[in-house]
Amino acid sequence: MNESEIKTVLELEEWLKENCFSLLSYSINGNFIYEGFGLENNGGLFQWYYTERGEKKVLEYFATEKDAVQYALKTIKADKHAKRNFLGMYKADSEVKSILLELKKREIEYWTDRIPYGGLDDWRTRIFVIGCGIKKAKDLIKK
Incomplete structure (x- = not known):
């Protein structure tokens, strides 16, 4: 449409x-x-x-x-956030690197940020997939 x-x-x-x-x-x-x-x-x-x-x-x-x-x-x-689809939140940097490498390999556009999830000593990385790239990343969504 x-x-x-x-x-x-x-x-x-x-x-x-x-x-x-x-x-x-x-x-x-x-x-x-x-x-x-x-x-x-x-x-x-x-x-x-x-x-x-x-x-x-x-x-x-x-x-x-x-x-x-x-x-x-x-x-x-x-709204630049409206097409950002939440993939998951990760504590371990190694897990973040692994997911980002997989997104790059699949040529999926993404966006990340880091937030103090449980306070200033507990940072987490959030990963968002842009737009319909989420269809190619369904198996990576963290439950």
Whole structure:
């Protein structure tokens, strides 16, 4: 489906899935998220909102589904994190090197960062696969 043809929330959800956008931070068509942005129909008025720790704040209102969907699509596409699909979090540098070598061998684009998982003495490396590269890395997803 071409982006310009997207007019409904269902079509937006399908397009995002087809193009390997992560829906962990976006609630489109009612999927549950802990934190992130969402689009919902509230009594015929479409709302673009942000939710964090159970608190929802409406950011934009739209009279038509098409306008709401086009806004959501533009916003999601502009988010550099939206196409980052979580592969796993690793403590051992040797494990990180092994996974990254495998991703390079498969010519899969990725992104990494390091976070203090259990405090400043417990660093972890997170690995994200960009876009549809996740389809070629399903066997590497850390459960």
